Amino acid sequence: MATLLLENISTLVTVAAPPGRLRRSGSEMADIGVLRDVDVAVEGEAIDWIGPAGTGRFPDAERIDCRGRTVLPGFVDSHTHIVHAGDRAHEFAMRLRGATYQEIAAAGGGILSTMRSVRESSVDEIVERSRPLVESAFRHGSTTIEAKSGYGLDTENELKLLEAIARLGEAAAPTLIPTFLGAHDFPPEHRSDHEPYIAEIIDRMIPAVAGRGLAQFCDVFSDTGYYTVEESERIFRAARDHGLRLRVHADELSSFGGAEMAARIGALSADHLLMISDPGIEAMRDADVVATLLPGTAFFLNLPYAPARRMIERGMTVALATDCNPGSNMCENMQMTLALACMGMRMTVEEAITAATLNGAAALDIAETVGSIEVGKVADMAIFTTADYPGIVYHYGVNQVMAVIKRGRFHRW
Amino acid sequence: MATLLLENISTLVTVAAPPGRLRRSGSEMADIGVLRDVDVAVEGEAIDWIGPAGTGRFPDAERIDCRGRTVLPGFVDSHTHIVHAGDRAHEFAMRLRGATYQEIAAAGGGILSTMRSVRESSVDEIVERSRPLVESAFRHGSTTIEAKSGYGLDTENELKLLEAIARLGEAAAPTLIPTFLGAHDFPPEHRSDHEPYIAEIIDRMIPAVAGRGLAQFCDVFSDTGYYTVEESERIFRAARDHGLRLRVHADELSSFGGAEMAARIGALSADHLLMISDPGIEAMRDADVVATLLPGTAFFLNLPYAPARRMIERGMTVALATDCNPGSNMCENMQMTLALACMGMRMTVEEAITAATLNGAAALDIAETVGSIEVGKVADMAIFTTADYPGIVYHYGVNQVMAVIKRGRFHRW
Secondary structure, eight states, X not given: OOSEEEEXXXXXXXXXXXXXXXXXXXXXXXXXXXXXXXXXXXXXXXXXXXXXXXXXXXXXXXXXXXXXXXXXXXXXXXXXXXXXXXXXXXXXXXXXXXXXXXXXXXXXXXXXXXXXXXXXXXXXHHHHHHHHHHHHHHHTTEEEEXXXXXXXXXXXXXXXXXXXXXHHHHHSSSEEEEXXXXXXXXXXGGSSOXXXXXXXXXXXXXXXXXXXXXXXXXXXXXXXXXXXXXXXXXXXXXXXXXXXXXXXXXXSSSOOSHHHHHHHHTOSEEEEXXXXXXXXXHHHHHTTOEEEEOHHHHHXXXXXXXXXXXXXXXXXXXXXXXXXXXXXXXXXXXHHHHHHHHHHHOOOHHHHHHHHTHHHHHHTTOTTTSSSOOTTSBOOEEEXXXXXXXXXXXXXXXXXXXEEEETTEXXXX | OOSEEEEEEEEEEXXXXXXXXXXXXXXXXXXXXXXXXXXXXXXXXXXXXXEETTOOOOTTSEEEEOTTOEEEEOEEEXXXXXXXXXXXXXXXXXXXXXXXXXXXXXXXXXXXXXXXXXXXXXXXXXXXXXXXXXXXXXXXXXXXXXXXXXXXOSHHHHHHHHHHHHHHHHHSSSEEEEEEEEETSOOGGGSSOOHHHHHHIIIIIHHHHHHTTOOSEEEEEESTTSBOHHHHHHHHHHHHHTTOEEEEEESSSSOOSHHHHHHHHTOSEEEEOTTOOHHHHHHHHHTTOEEEEOHHHHHHHTOOOOOHHHHHHTTOOEEXXXXXXTTTBOOOOHHHHHHHHHHHHOOOHHHHHHHHTHHHHHHTTOTTTSSSOXXXXXXXXXXXXXXXXXXXXXXXXXXXXXXXEETTEEEEO
């Protein structure tokens, strides 16, 4: 018996997966499944029925009038550092005034600034700092959010950050999916000699994280000046041995072989990819690795965007995520990510919607249950003020989400 | 006797004008006047007192606690087409899918699509369509908004649009400042022969607009394929003879001599300027013409940004505005304009704030009364959730305005 009925939906975008598959790749991304003037019935936490408006069915359900509205699957933001401590707005302003990397570091900026803030904070303090951001992401339409550690950079503080993510996941409305990213950078105490820190990751952090069930994924920042391909692979092998699945920061700053490694090790997703090579594109496509693009970071750092059109034309599975983080993209709004993907990377509105929903779910291997509006799936949906879906990107820079359904429960502000 | 007290303001950005002047040019734009831990008292519609927090003065005023907040002058959005009819989201989506200009025109798109919508709408219908956008701009911090005609393209419909702007100005919270832009494009009935339409502008529209007091300014779209410099100057002379002041769409699509013309005719502002020449920069600077930059339009159309750094380095007075319009930038949020100015044009946070407040007021010649927080000026202010001003740009893509004071009246949502 339906508990909630979204009725008279002007435009329903289902983003249903193709038969027998759980993602859309290449030219399939343009096909988003648009239905007009329909109702969606929810029973408990699941989508129960989709059909024409005005049948008079489900008379006992709570009714939400969606006339003149567009309904989409809730966004799946599959790459964030949204749980953190501290604030780096002043570093951002200094950079625009022309400060060099050295001057910013001398003023206490950079990733180590966030590391210090995290180390100085309790779990509760991290939860309190991050909660408004997570709730804001939800109000902007994100119903599932991946959240990485990586600002502790020692065993105690990496575990603390993952505990904060777990605590916030219990308290906040959206689902949080935790990723262990001890290999985000090297801590200052191991900057000149990497081995002891890599050993700490492999011998202490990964067993502790996996043993306590604090993360589903292991991620590594693989790039020039960060973790080499060889170091990354050692960490990934250890993570896999402990049952963690793999995702990777790849080819952001240089064409580093990160995409090829992601294909070789069987990562679910490789992310950033601003500098991906053509062999990297082919290797990832052939190994079914999702390409997660983060255009907000390129925008924030004034870098060239990832070659999204080339990736889609070659048949890759492209996802979009915010990369929300204090150093290189302070934006939790997935609608903004879609606008940047379309304006900056020339993705179409349809491709961007697929990338931000079904393919984001594919990047987290949860597309069996979320990422599209199909009978039997979890009822995670966003209701937009616009009558048709192009308006979601066209009218950018403002929040067009007026309500969110999360696990069948209706949230409005 | 103060009626309203903003107390314990963590960061007050006054953007006070330099002594004896009503704008900030070149390197002066970096100096925004930051005060910490202060109160601002309002009496009626005006700012009455600015001083240290905690004096216990004004015990009878309504008190707004601004601890942990930043207060700025309300944004002055000095270039918009926010009052219009119709919707062009589908044209936007088509363009991203690779449609040509001809295909979009054949599908009924382009500026003539908005013209048809306006011609088919009543004054009331235009007001109803535009009002949510104007109110949204206000909720995002704009307390003064310039609004242009230019979608009627005949005497009857240009006057209708200006009447809608006047009606909305009475009904909506922000101040609307009307500009006559009959020379926005040529209507289809005069596309091959411009003279009759230019004669209609000069002989019928301008006298009617000025006679009925429906606009303060006259604007012309001066560019390749639109109005030539010679045609523009004829229209501007007629406008000036009828007491209208001048502003111009210049050098958006080509280096057309629009900036030089703006200097020659004594325009208050020349706007867009993506393709401005070095002699154009010098001519505008020497004639004190404000350079109003519209980075949202470059972003929306994927064009190169205007050379803001060069302009500021050469001492120009730079303003920022949204250009909110249905064809080339559907965004009414000035915070987004600031983010695009900083990320895309490499303006500093300080320069962007000056450009969006005091210099926007200078572009409309109202800086004597609005655009900065100074005793005696109109109490138009925006309160932001962030404790310090860099956060306004750093944390972009979301609305950080939590309340607006307009003519001394407090608005919160």
